[in-house]
Amino acid sequence: MRMRPTLSWTPGADLPPGTTDLAPVAEALRAGGALVLSGAGISTESGIPDYRGEGGSLSRHTPMTYQDFTGSPEARRRYWARSHLGWRTFGRARPNAGHRSVAAFGRHGLLTGVITQNVDGLHQAAGSEGVVELHGSLDRVVCLTCGDLSPRRELARRLEEANAGFAPVAAGINPDGDADLTDEQVGDFRVVPCTVCGGILKPDVVFFGENVPPERVERCRELVRGASSLLVLGSSLTVMSGLRFVRQAADAGKPVLIVNRDVTRGDRLAVTRVALPLGPALTTVTDRLGVSVEAAATA
Numbered sequence: 001m002r003m004r005p006t007l008s009w010t011p012g013a014d015l016p017p018g019t020t021d022l023a024p025v026a027e028a029l030r031a032g033g034a035l036v037l038s039g040a041g042i043s044t045e046s047g048i049p050d051y052r053g054e055g056g057s058l059s060r061h062t063p064m065t066y067q068d069f070t071g072s073p074e075a076r077r078r079y080w081a082r083s084h085l086g087w088r089t090f091g092r093a094r095p096n097a098g099h100r101s102v103a104a105f106g107r108h109g110l111l112t113g114v115i116t117q118n119v120d121g122l123h124q125a126a127g128s129e130g131v132v133e134l135h136g137s138l139d140r141v142v143c144l145t146c147g148d149l150s151p152r153r154e155l156a157r158r159l160e161e162a163n164a165g166f167a168p169v170a171a172g173i174n175p176d177g178d179a180d181l182t183d184e185q186v187g188d189f190r191v192v193p194c195t196v197c198g199g200i201l202k203p204d205v206v207f208f209g210e211n212v213p214p215e216r217v218e219r220c221r222e223l224v225r226g227a228s229s230l231l232v233l234g235s236s237l238t239v240m241s242g243l244r245f246v247r248q249a250a251d252a253g254k255p256v257l258i259v260n261r262d263v264t265r266g267d268r269l270a271v272t273r274v275a276l277p278l279g280p281a282l283t284t285v286t287d288r289l290g291v292s293v294e295a296a297a298t299a
């Protein structure tokens with residue numbers, strides 16, 4: 001189950017400090033067969049804040065759970081008002097050097113796959129192919145009644161029409177794509193129903209308190225089985241949905257390499273944790289490998 005992140009988890013003081021030595025990461029990539037598992041940390045340089053870390057949005061805002069969302073029309077109204085506003089920011093976000101580097105690794109045949117915990121679509125925008133979106137994607141909408149999938153931009157247009165003049169200024173935005181709004185700012189925001197059956201619409205993302213679809217988990221497990229190493233990029237591995245793949249790789253004797261500024265829950269299972277920002281770190285690695293990043297910019 002995707003658990004709501006909490007601020008109560010404090011990393012153990014006995015963990016080894018992170019290094020700045022990127023050589024093991026470059027070596028793992030050069031060997032080929034690396035699997036990338038990415039988290040919010042790779043998108044912060046694109047202007048999408050993490051829940052944790054400095055200025056993390058969790059200090060201001062409690063993310064919506066599946067139970068809250070399905071349990072009350074009022075919660076859904078609040079969610080869609082926040083999400084609709086947040087979508088404008090997400091729509092403007094562009095891939096950064098970290099995403100472009102991952103796409104370049106893939107294009108040069110160094111990866112077996114990319115699993116991302118992010119719902120922002122920025123890996124694909126950078127040119128990565130076959131990305132498994134563990135927690136779904138904000139650019140799709142699903143009907144909870146009939147299962148119809150539709151593009152988010154269509155819903156955004158309908159919400160614009162239903163809420164002319166809705167333009168509050170948000171205090172901040174969250175990695176799941178919703179903006180921080182007060183109840184007063186949410187006001188009388190109008191939600192629209194499924195165009196097929198009139199049912200309840202939800203973004204096609206795995207909410208906190210909701211399970212990742214089992215077939216998606218199995219696809220990821222298969223990717224881990226087929227990989228020779230696991231490269232964790234920008235995830236604190238606080239939630240089990242990502243940590244389990246780190247455990248699987250470590251149990252199978254595959255090296256786990258982490259690039260994340262802060263300590264992670266996977267540090268004990270990793271051969272190294274590089275404590276550097278993703279964009280500059282991965283740019284250094286692409287330089288060392290002689291991998292061209294420029295051609296990856298398809299977006």
Ligand SMILES: [Zn+2]
Nearest residue numbers: 143146194197
């Ligand atoms: Zn429907």
